[in-house]
Amino acid sequence: MEHYPEGKRIVIVGGGFGGLAAARALRGLPAEITIVDRQNHHCFQPLLYQVATAVISPADIAWPIRFILRGQHNMRILMAEVTGVDTQAHLVHTDSVTLPYDYLVLATGATHFYFGHNNWAPFAPGLKDVEDATEIRGRMLLAFEHAELTTDAAKQRALLTFVIIGGGPTGVEMAGAIAEVALKTLPKEFCTIDPRSARIILIEAGPRILPSFPDHLSEYAKQTLEKMGVEVWTSSPVTDVDMNGVIVKSERIEAGTIIWAAGVQASPAAEWVGAPHDQNGRVKVKTDLSIPGHPEIFAIGDTAQVFYNDGQQVPGIAPAAKQMGAYVGKLIASDIEGKPRPGPFVYHHQGDLATIGRHAAVVKLKFLGLTGFLGWLFWSIAHVYFLIGIRNRVVVALTWIWQLFTNQRGARIIALPEHVQDAKKRADVV
Amino acid sequence: MEHYPEGKRIVIVGGGFGGLAAARALRGLPAEITIVDRQNHHCFQPLLYQVATAVISPADIAWPIRFILRGQHNMRILMAEVTGVDTQAHLVHTDSVTLPYDYLVLATGATHFYFGHNNWAPFAPGLKDVEDATEIRGRMLLAFEHAELTTDAAKQRALLTFVIIGGGPTGVEMAGAIAEVALKTLPKEFCTIDPRSARIILIEAGPRILPSFPDHLSEYAKQTLEKMGVEVWTSSPVTDVDMNGVIVKSERIEAGTIIWAAGVQASPAAEWVGAPHDQNGRVKVKTDLSIPGHPEIFAIGDTAQVFYNDGQQVPGIAPAAKQMGAYVGKLIASDIEGKPRPGPFVYHHQGDLATIGRHAAVVKLKFLGLTGFLGWLFWSIAHVYFLIGIRNRVVVALTWIWQLFTNQRGARIIALPEHVQDAKKRADVV
Numbered sequence: 110m111e112h113y114p115e116g117k118r119i120v121i122v123g124g125g126f127g128g129l130a131a132a133r134a135l136r137g138l139p140a141e142i143t144i145v146d147r148q149n150h151h152c153f154q155p156l157l158y159q160v161a162t163a164v165i166s167p168a169d170i171a172w173p174i175r176f177i178l179r180g181q182h183n184m185r186i187l188m189a190e191v192t193g194v195d196t197q198a199h200l201v202h203t204d205s206v207t208l209p210y211d212y213l214v215l216a217t218g219a220t221h222f223y224f225g226h227n228n229w230a231p232f233a234p235g236l237k238d239v240e241d242a243t244e245i246r247g248r249m250l251l252a253f254e255h256a257e258l259t260t261d262a263a264k265q266r267a268l269l270t271f272v273i274i275g276g277g278p279t280g281v282e283m284a285g286a287i288a289e290v291a292l293k294t295l296p297k298e299f300c301t302i303d304p305r306s307a308r309i310i311l312i313e314a315g316p317r318i319l320p321s322f323p324d325h326l327s328e329y330a331k332q333t334l335e336k337m338g339v340e341v342w343t344s345s346p347v348t349d350v351d352m353n354g355v356i357v358k359s360e361r362i363e364a365g366t367i368i369w370a371a372g373v374q375a376s377p378a379a380e381w382v383g384a385p386h387d388q389n390g391r392v393k394v395k396t397d398l399s400i401p402g403h404p405e406i407f408a409i410g411d412t413a414q415v416f417y418n419d420g421q422q423v424p425g426i427a428p429a430a431k432q433m434g435a436y437v438g439k440l441i442a443s444d445i446e447g448k449p450r451p452g453p454f455v456y457h458h459q460g461d462l463a464t465i466g467r468h469a470a471v472v473k474l475k476f477l478g479l480t481g482f483l484g485w486l487f488w489s490i491a492h493v494y495f496l497i498g499i500r501n502r503v504v505v506a507l508t509w510i511w512q513l514f515t516n517q518r519g520a521r522i523i524a525l526p527e528h529v530q531d532a533k534k535r536a537d538v539v
Numbered sequence: 540m541e542h543y544p545e546g547k548r549i550v551i552v553g554g555g556f557g558g559l560a561a562a563r564a565l566r567g568l569p570a571e572i573t574i575v576d577r578q579n580h581h582c583f584q585p586l587l588y589q590v591a592t593a594v595i596s597p598a599d600i601a602w603p604i605r606f607i608l609r610g611q612h613n614m615r616i617l618m619a620e621v622t623g624v625d626t627q628a629h630l631v632h633t634d635s636v637t638l639p640y641d642y643l644v645l646a647t648g649a650t651h652f653y654f655g656h657n658n659w660a661p662f663a664p665g666l667k668d669v670e671d672a673t674e675i676r677g678r679m680l681l682a683f684e685h686a687e688l689t690t691d692a693a694k695q696r697a698l699l700t701f702v703i704i705g706g707g708p709t710g711v712e713m714a715g716a717i718a719e720v721a722l723k724t725l726p727k728e729f730c731t732i733d734p735r736s737a738r739i740i741l742i743e744a745g746p747r748i749l750p751s752f753p754d755h756l757s758e759y760a761k762q763t764l765e766k767m768g769v770e771v772w773t774s775s776p777v778t779d780v781d782m783n784g785v786i787v788k789s790e791r792i793e794a795g796t797i798i799w800a801a802g803v804q805a806s807p808a809a810e811w812v813g814a815p816h817d818q819n820g821r822v823k824v825k826t827d828l829s830i831p832g833h834p835e836i837f838a839i840g841d842t843a844q845v846f847y848n849d850g851q852q853v854p855g856i857a858p859a860a861k862q863m864g865a866y867v868g869k870l871i872a873s874d875i876e877g878k879p880r881p882g883p884f885v886y887h888h889q890g891d892l893a894t895i896g897r898h899a900a901v902v903k904l905k906f907l908g909l910t911g912f913l914g915w916l917f918w919s920i921a922h923v924y925f926l927i928g929i930r931n932r933v934v935v936a937l938t939w940i941w942q943l944f945t946n947q948r949g950a951r952i953i954a955l956p957e958h959v960q961d962a963k964k965r966a967d968v969v
Contacts (some may be wrong), residue, residue, distance in 0.1 A: 166597070168951070172951075179727050258635045
């Protein structure tokens with residue numbers, strides 16, 4: 110890093126889409142910028158479900174933050190976990206170093222939210238980082254392995270039942286992909302069980318899946334999933350989750366694999382800075398994304414509660430985080446360069462995308478709606494385009510083409526953390 | 540699986556090179572064959588060091604055993620851990636099912652051997668499966684991250700010291716690859732530390748590294764490593780290992796990362812069947828690889844002690860395991876088909892290969908010795924050829940070409956098991 114002893118110190122917490130966009134907007138500025146993240150890598154979350162369903166490897170969608178920002182000479186990157194912020198002394202405390210700041214950008218993202226039932230977490234992992242994805246992959250593949258081993262018909266049935274809680278894009282993508290695994294990838298490889306008999310249930314508390322899409326695309330997604338054998342249960346709030354199943358309304362479903370795609374909550378950034386926040390922990394920022402009373406602290410991406418149009422909430426998706434990061438970076442640069450701050454942040458919604466398996470997707474842009482294979486093609490090209498690095502783009506594109514023709518999935522490794530293995534053994538699933 | 544109620548039941552324990560070769564040699568036989576492995580995947584161990592040093596992903600060198608053998612209709616694959624064998628009742632016991640057998644093939648491989656110091660294991664992980672590889676990758680990358688965070692010069696020095704114990708092919712490959720990481724991949728990405736100042740020490744108890752190669756190739760490897768800044772310590776037995784370093788003879792080296800590439804021992808297969816074994820646990824098999832007193836039980840690969848030529852021990856490498864697996868498969872097929880058993884097993888040594896970083900390798904075949912870039916090219920083509928599946932071959936070849944031109948490593952993810960993270964925190968390394 111080049112040093113600017115007189116320059117402002119900018120600390121960005123989080124190397125996700127928002128944090129990276131802010132860092133890039135500060136490129137070339139005579140300031141000392143630090144990105145702190147507890148991981149060493151940025152993760153391309155929109156493709157995490159493909160890691161969880163054994164198509165691609167974690168490294169295909171994760172890059173060291175240092176590598177991404179290596180050309181930016183006013184930056185340093187630290188791998189550390191933030192433990193708190195002293196807004197009076199302008200200090201960020203971490204588990205190792207303490208960082209003074211003149212500007213602070215909180216881009217800490219979101220985590221799973223179990224609606225107050227944190228005890229459900231060990232049984233229904235969510236999908237937010239590569240560790241989550243490899244864990245879900247391991248659980249899903251292990252369920253088929255254990256089903257092959259058991260001779261108890263009821264256990265076998267439970268092991269071949271996959272419950273996905275939450276009918277947003279992640280839930281729909283997971284349900285479609287697990288159906289493909291069961292129907293296309295595995296059938297010829299087992300002796301005792303027929304993987305095609307797997308029961309896949311997508312459970313949504315609201316009246317329809319993909320609520321951010323227009324009605325007819327929700328209906329299309331539902332029908333496509335049902336054609337693949339997925340049971341889509343709408344208006345079905347989950348009332349309990351344990352190691353061996355879920356309760357929906359008053360019906361119990363025995364299930365060997367449960368995946369949480371229902372709720373997210375912001376990281377505790379609001380608490381660090383004592384800012385007002387909504388029930389999901391999102392900071393209630395001002396129109397310039399700064400925190401009330403602190404024009405030097407900003408919250409962006411999933412950490413912030415922002416509205417657009419007629420009071421709609423800006424969704425927790427990558428383009429929104431990027432736009433906020435770029436805006437805040439530009440605002441800080443204006444300050445430092447002595448220019449007036451830009452006007453309020455304005456969100457531009459570019460559209461919604463979700464795949465639904467079987468090389469089909471739903472795409473809803475402003476002037477374009479696509480479904481089926483065309484939708485999938487659009488989705489694929491868009492996602493390959495947004496990956497980082499030529500090698501990863503080539504590898505992911507090749508892998509998808511290969512999968513299109515063979516139905517194979519090349520990343521079928523079961524490597525579960527010890528506590529999950531232990532729990533599985535305790536549950537005596539076999 | 541097709542059922543042959545009158546057919547013989549053959550159980551193969553282990554889906555490594557030996558087990559797979561045996562299974563393939565039994566293709567089409569009217570028998571019921573079961574492969575049991577505690578993992579769901581076969582791992583191409585010769586490239587594990589490339590996973591450990593962040594070049595390729597685990598899935599590039601690991602395939603589900605079911606997928607590999609999917610076309611073989613007399614087989615079933617079970618993911619289970621063998622707990623013992625009842626040689627009287629002809630039963631294999633596992634943690635879930637019990638398997639009766641007429642023929643039993645023990646192809647359980649080897650694990651790390653700490654020469655009686657099992658307490659060294661948590662501090663100096665070895666490299667035998669994909670979990671080991673991702674752990675070593677995480678430890679190596681985390682050492683650079685922690686060095687960047689600390690302001691204590693002595694700690695920084697220790698964190699940037701990498702000790703590899705054992706000068707065989709794995710140790711040489713790891714030392715060369717870590718030197719490349721420090722010299723080529725990371726330099727421009729850090730602010731506080733200079734990764735090029737990393738100290739990499741390859742420690743060998745014997746008088747020279749690569750003892751299975753001719754003298755001049757050992758010397759070439761040593762010089763090549765030294766040119767890359769690796770310290771090569773020969774005749775240097777390690778006398779102690781702890782969380783923060785090693786003792787070699789009476790000198791203590793503080794090291795943040797310690798890797799074990801020194802000794803291996805066979806799995807406990809010899810104990811399961813009560814067979815005579817050497818001090819490393821290898822079963823002392825007869826010339827047809829069967830176990831004394833049990834013509835229906837065979838031990839192959841790293842599980843067996845076999846000699847060739849003038850009493851040299853068959854090395855623990857993939858081609859040896861494959862040859863033994865194919866031999867035993869053929870022998871069992873002869874039995875079942877009522878043909879005479881083939882003559883004694885004869886090992887054909889095809890050669891020795893090892894890379895030493897910087898796109899250099901040493902190759903020693905019967906009529907061919909190669910070093911440098913030509914050696915590396917030969918090594919690369921041979922290894923791509925032996926990978927399974929077109930997709931993996933293409934991806935690995937592309938990745939190597941990309942790395943050749945960019946010096947980048949695309950799989951730099953730190954994802955450590957919890958017990959390692961906890962230990963690192965307890966050690967207060969930062």
